[in-house]
Amino acid sequence: MSRSSTVRNVAWLWFIATVAVLIVGFRQAIFLVPTEETMGNLQRIFYYHLPHAILGLIFPYVNVAASLAFLYWRRRDPLKALTADALAAASAEVTVLFVSIGLFSGMLWAKPAWGIWWAWDARLTTFLLLWLLYVSYLLVRRFSPAGQTGTLSAVLSVFAAIDVPIVYMSIQWWRTQHPAPVFGPNGGGVDARLLPAVFWNLAGWAMWGIFVMLFRFALERRRQLAEQEAALQAIEASLETPQ
């Protein structure tokens, strides 16, 4: 069996397992875990909001690691640098995807729970800033001059990643509108009966996030190789042209 067909089979198996875990997660969140006493069924938004918010803070670290690898390799080994750049592009897009859903699900939860769509509190503001930074990153990738895209976006990525620990710590440093943390050493905790819905959905969306990021990475590599091939053909054609 060739390497590409093995990768394709593993990808399909991963995707099928991911969808199965997400179906279990949905069933747990909507039908199986008991209704929370204070907020009622509205609290079930938490089982989708939490995984997207957590993963929206993890994918930026993949992006900054790939960007630092790009900066290290860009003169030493340009082919490895190109691979790192593809991973940086893929992880930035997935970051925007997850942070967007974190914001959108949070706002839909906030309106019935707080009576307002948005509050300029520390967590919400720093999370919105994170979204803006990664949207800027994608715009830089899209519109910067060819040849400088990798370096410009890698430097921006390092600055954008600084916001991630600030978002994480914001609800501990400043007590404003957003609820206090539920997990971690200072967390308020979750009723043990609700935990299956939390963990199944966290696992499912993490598997989904890894899948879409690697698929997007493979697409970016395919694009890079197609561009290299086109450039090579252009060089070959120019050499064949009689002078």
Place this chain on the structure above:
Amino acid sequence: MNWHTFFDFSTMASRHLVAVYTGVWLIQGSYLAWVAWNWRNTKGSPR
């Protein structure tokens, strides 16, 4: 909760719950479909 109460749109809370669950699947599914479409329409290198 069951399917009937899940799709009960009588309160804002229940409407927003459905909006979040359907919206998340729609956004994630659309992104995956966009990547898959581009994958199919980007030629792999023959070398």
